Amino acid sequence: MNNSVIDIKNLKVQYGDNTVLHNVSASIPKNKITVILGGSGCGKTTLIKSVLKLHHPTSGSINIFGNETINLSDEDFVPYLKEVGMLFQNGALLNSISVADNVAIPLEQHTNLPKPIIDRIIRVKLELVNLSHAIHLFPSELSGGMKKRAALSRAIALDPKILFCDEPSAGLDPITSENLDNLIIKLKNQLNMTIVIVTHELASIHRIADEIIFLDKGYVLYQGTLNDAKKARIPELNRFFSVGTY
Amino acid sequence: MSININMKDKTISFKGSLTFENVNTYYEKLNKSKIKDINIIDLQNLELIDSSGIALIDNIIHNSVSNTTLNNVPKQIQDAIHTFSSKNISLSPPVPKTRPLEKAGELVYNAMLDLKSFVFLTSEIVILSITGIFNRKGQRKGSILQQCLLLGVDSVGIISLLSFILGFILALQSAAQLRQFGANIFVADLLAISMVREMGPMMTAIIVAGRSGSSIASEIATMKVTEEIDALKTMAINPVQYIMVPKFIAITVCMPLLVTISVSVGIIGGLTIAVTYLDLSVASFFHQLFSTLTIKDEIIGLSKSFFFAWNIVLVACFYGLKVEGGAEGVGIVTTKSVVAAIFGVIIFDAIFSLFYMI
Numbered sequence: 001m002n003n004s005v006i007d008i009k010n011l012k013v014q015y016g017d018n019t020v021l022h023n024v025s026a027s028i029p030k031n032k033i034t035v036i037l038g039g040s041g042c043g044k045t046t047l048i049k050s051v052l053k054l055h056h057p058t059s060g061s062i063n064i065f066g067n068e069t070i071n072l073s074d075e076d077f078v079p080y081l082k083e084v085g086m087l088f089q090n091g092a093l094l095n096s097i098s099v100a101d102n103v104a105i106p107l108e109q110h111t112n113l114p115k116p117i118i119d120r121i122i123r124v125k126l127e128l129v130n131l132s133h134a135i136h137l138f139p140s141e142l143s144g145g146m147k148k149r150a151a152l153s154r155a156i157a158l159d160p161k162i163l164f165c166d167e168p169s170a171g172l173d174p175i176t177s178e179n180l181d182n183l184i185i186k187l188k189n190q191l192n193m194t195i196v197i198v199t200h201e202l203a204s205i206h207r208i209a210d211e212i213i214f215l216d217k218g219y220v221l222y223q224g225t226l227n228d229a230k231k232a233r234i235p236e237l238n239r240f241f242s243v244g245t246y
Numbered sequence: 247m248s249i250n251i252n253m254k255d256k257t258i259s260f261k262g263s264l265t266f267e268n269v270n271t272y273y274e275k276l277n278k279s280k281i282k283d284i285n286i287i288d289l290q291n292l293e294l295i296d297s298s299g300i301a302l303i304d305n306i307i308h309n310s311v312s313n314t315t316l317n318n319v320p321k322q323i324q325d326a327i328h329t330f331s332s333k334n335i336s337l338s339p340p341v342p343k344t345r346p347l348e349k350a351g352e353l354v355y356n357a358m359l360d361l362k363s364f365v366f367l368t369s370e371i372v373i374l375s376i377t378g379i380f381n382r383k384g385q386r387k388g389s390i391l392q393q394c395l396l397l398g399v400d401s402v403g404i405i406s407l408l409s410f411i412l413g414f415i416l417a418l419q420s421a422a423q424l425r426q427f428g429a430n431i432f433v434a435d436l437l438a439i440s441m442v443r444e445m446g447p448m449m450t451a452i453i454v455a456g457r458s459g460s461s462i463a464s465e466i467a468t469m470k471v472t473e474e475i476d477a478l479k480t481m482a483i484n485p486v487q488y489i490m491v492p493k494f495i496a497i498t499v500c501m502p503l504l505v506t507i508s509v510s511v512g513i514i515g516g517l518t519i520a521v522t523y524l525d526l527s528v529a530s531f532f533h534q535l536f537s538t539l540t541i542k543d544e545i546i547g548l549s550k551s552f553f554f555a556w557n558i559v560l561v562a563c564f565y566g567l568k569v570e571g572g573a574e575g576v577g578i579v580t581t582k583s584v585v586a587a588i589f590g591v592i593i594f595d596a597i598f599s600l601f602y603m604i
């Protein structure tokens with residue numbers, strides 16, 4: 001039995017003539033936390049956006065839940081998107097509505113849950129990221145780290161099967177960052193989520209990573225478990241673990 | 247997947263899954279059963295739960311008159327409930343309501359504050375613009391020229407096109423009437439007076455307000471929300487001088503030129519009607535035109551153009567700086583700035599008309 005929820009094969013992605021991903025093959029194992037590593041600007045965000053069809057790859061194949069999705073129309077891709085949560089690098093909260101309303105968007109649009117239940121879910125999801133006090137505030141009234149956390153609670157509002165987090169801990173203090181990691185582990189264990197995280201925090205990687213995908217110059221240099229990653233003889237990867245931050 | 251409501255024992259038991267797909271159905275079933283009091287929720291046969299299921303359980307417990315206990319909870323579900331329960335999260339305080347009188351007072355107070363900051367901003371921009379002519383320090387090199395291109399040159403096309411059409415329409419509308427009386431030649435008088443004194447400056451001002459005023463307001467507002475203005479301040483640079491003064495100078499230079507273009511092209515628009523429909527010769531048209539126009543008309547038209555320009559740029563800068571919140575605030579102040587600028591243009595025009603009535 002195939003145990004991965006996403007399979008990427010020979011993916012090539014360009015912005016105009018600039019090839020960002022040359023030949024990427026990787027798989028995201030089910031109910032595991034996969035960390036995508038790589039230098040700033042190496043195409044981590046681009047890889048996630050390609051999987052979510054926010055950017056159209058030049059060639060290659062992307063398989064989600066066993067189905068080829070790369071040629072699906074936007075409309076046919078909607079059912080997949082409903083199973084996915086995405087935390088964008090800069091949060092991407094809707095600025096014109098409050099934090100609570102932001103978290104409510106997926107709940108109100110994709111379920112027919114009654115109001116009291118939705119209210120409870122909003123409160124829980126905000127409490128999980130320690131933002132209960134900010135429930136009525138607007139995004140412009142939040143700090144960078146708070147925006148990120150509010151965006152995370154919007155991403156997990158519907159208990160997605162797959163959660164993508166683009167640098168969730170950038171801009172957070174170490175304690176909040178650790179709390180966030182604990183939350184991510186709970187999401188995996190208690191709600192059976194599959195989680196894909198882009199992060200540079202070594203401490204965080206040690207706490208949460210089951211699987212590592214190491215990107216460099218548009219290629220996957222390594223995919224495997226965290227323990228094997230440290231033993232692997234790949235200079236770029238070794239340097240990453242010895243320096244700490246890229 | 248099922249729910250079992252036992253009224254006698256005051257027990258609810260869930261079986262299978264309790265997730266986004268079925269929580270709504272169960273919620274309605276419970277509401278219909280009108281059961282107020284629940285002692286036990288049995289989860290022995292529950293295999294899958296998510297946040298909506300946990301919220302449903304919390305809701306049942308919250309609404310139950312007597313205490314409710316959870317029975318036979320499987321381990322993983324127990325953990326999930328522990329993490330995702332909303333039981334111990336206090337309801338956040340509601341947003342306080344303001345009273346109408348308070349609100350009215352606040353409006354007046356804010357209007358006074360706005361007036362004050364508008365006057366301050368205006369005086370700062372005007373003073374710095376005058377001193378800026380002699381001392382270029384504090385402005386970016388080439389910024390005035392760049393702003394002239396952006397605010398002035400780029401609008402020449404649209405202003406010419408619309409002025410031509412305007413002159414054309416003015417002449418056409420009056421031509422039929424003038425022909426009845428054999429007063430064909432007076433179309434030149436009509437065009438001269440109306441384009442120079444009214445339509446030219448007004449038309450130009452409205453286009454510039456919509457085009458350049460909105461771009462100034464949104465540019466400054468964006469700079470403010472993205473902290474660029476703060477960044478300039480920390481570099482010990484006066485943002486008013488650095489950003490707004492070049493715009494003020496540029497628009498002061500460009501506006502009279504744009505009005506002149508508008509008037510000329512508008513008259514040419516009228517001339518086409520005069521020649522083709524009213525059988526006038528070009529020479530007699532211009533002869534009549536220049537004999538009607540006085541220096542006073544020219545002065546009125548051009549002095550209007552300065553006031554309109556200053557009104558547009560100052561209002562745009564003021565609203566740009568007034569932005570609140572994030573990106574959504576930019577749109578709001580841009581709209582307000584354009585509306586206020588056009589309003590201001592028309593008020594100024596009325597004042598001028600009263601002033602030069604004789």
Ligand SMILES: Nc1ncnc2c1ncn2[C@@H]1O[C@H](COP(=O)(O)OP(=O)(O)O)[C@@H](O)[C@H]1O
Pocket residue numbers: 015018020038039040041042043044045046047
């Ligand atoms: N919208 C875009 N248009 C053109 N180039 C882009 C765009 N977004 C990203 N890039 C380029 O793609 C490369 C990878 O970007 P990104 O995936 O955001 O990197 P990161 O690994 O830091 O997330 C960068 O070199 C960047 O210049």
Ligand SMILES: [Mg+2]
Pocket residue numbers: 044045046089166
């Ligand atoms: Mg990125």
